[in-house]
Amino acid sequence: MTYNSPFDPRSNSLNAIRLILALLVVVSHSWALGGAGPEPELGGANLxxxxxxxxxxxxxxxxxxxxxxxxxxxxxxxARFLRLFPGFFVSLLAVAFVFAPLTKLWDPTGSFSILDQLGYILRNVLLYPPVLGQYDIGSTLSAVPFPDVWNGPLWTLFWEASCYVLIGVAASLLPRRILGPSMIATLLAAAVATFAAEHTPALPLLITRTLPMLAAFAGGAVLFLYDEKFIRRWAVPGAAGLILVSVMTNTATTLAPLPFTYLLFVLSAIIPFRQVGTRFDVSYGVYIYGWPVQQVVALIAGDSLPVWLFVALSVAGTLPLAYLSCRFIEQPALLFKNPRGPVPVRTGAR
Structure with missing residues (x-):
């Protein structure tokens, strides 16, 4: 396949790309969680x-x-519920009843109660909802460089589920000929609002962090709804050029989501990693277990490790948990998404 061919849902390397993205999240957090100072950025956005x-x-x-x-x-x-929630819920249980108690081995001064554990689960059970969510479990993470946060990345899951609802409702209410322009309008509005929000210091951080995600999701929807429109010889250099402009002007959160997504799909059609994740797609597990594992590594080692070693230990500790989550939680849950039995899908959405 080349970028001049339509995306083939049965033969692509999206699972490999998603795994790389999940590992990049782990790498990105290693500076803050390992106490290594400010993280490098590209175009005003970190990895x-x-x-x-x-x-x-x-x-x-x-x-x-x-x-x-x-x-x-x-x-x-x-299908969307079964893809997100079972693995997420088990990760809450694992953090509350396995990770948090284990911290006593390395930090006897940390304390927690059963109410702290149950509060962590009950207040986060709706996919880490804003305002209501609970990040800590007693004082179990008071001795790490980034204290009192057990699973920082999970706040994005609430907004991802919200995007699922958005496209679900929009597709139910709008005819196909209107849905496309609506997604384009959503993409443009989110991009403009992102630029405005980043230049308005009084706005809450939650807004400035959420708008680019909406723009990226809407951009992906636009790519699907106008698939053939993007099959052009100028599309790849145009997307690359737009990303270059965003990097040079520090406007990645405003300009990059759509062209970056497009180039990822192009890459998925080119790179020869189609077998990665076909049996066990561990990208979601890496995403939901990476941060807790990194906090334990930080608790044990403090801020004495170089970033590369902190990353290596974090990945080594995360991948087995991601495999267990995929093999024994996520895959069995997906068997229930089709009332007539399981249907194998090569590119199941995260």
């Missing part, structure tokens, strides 16, 4: 932000395709 652009853009494409594939609304929401 984790670029990875989230990719996640949301790919989800925008795949979720829109899923919603318009002919399945009922009930099937659509059931």
């Amino acid at each position: 984790g932000t670029w990875a989230v652009f990719g996640f949301f853009g790919i989800s925008g494409y795949l979720i829109t395709r899923s919603r318009l594939s002919g399945h009922s609304v009930r099937q659509f929401y059931r």
Whole structure:
């Protein structure tokens, strides 16, 4: 396949790309969690932000395709729930009842109660909702460089699920000829609002962090809805040029989500890693377990490790948990998304 061919949902390397993006999130957090100082940025965005652009853009494409594939609304929401929630909920249990108690081995001064553990689960059970969410479990993480936060990245899951609802409702209410322009309008509005929010210091950080994700998701939806429009010889150099401009002007959060997503799909059609993740797609597990593992590494080693070693230990500790999550939680849960039995999908949305 080349970038002049339509995206083939049965033969691509998206699973490999999503795994790379999840690992980049782990790398990105290593500076803050390992106490290594400010993280390098590219175009005004760090590695984790670029990875989230990719996640949301790919989800925008795949979720829109899923919603318009002919399945009922009930099937659509059931599949999305089973893809996100079971693995997420088990990760809450693991952090509350395994990770937090284990910290006593290295920090006897840290304390917690059963109420702290139950509060962490109950207040976060709705996918880490804003305002209501609880990041700490007693004082179990008071001795690390980035204290009192057990799983920072999970706040994005609430907004990803919100995007699922957005495209689900939009596809139910709007005809296909209106849905495309609506997603373009959403993309443009989110991009303009992102630029305005970043130049308005009084706005809450939650708004400035959420708008680029909406732009990326809408961009992915636009890519699906106008698939053939992007099959042009100038599309790849045009996308690369727009990313270059965003990097040079520090406007990546405003300009990069759509072209970055497009280039990821182009890359997925070119690189020869189609077998990665076909049996066990561990990218979601890496995303939900990376931060807790890194906090334990930081608790044990403090801020004495160089970044590369902190990354290596974090990845080594995360991948087994990601495999267990995929093999024993995520895959069994997905068996229930089709009432007539499991249907293998090569590019199931995160």
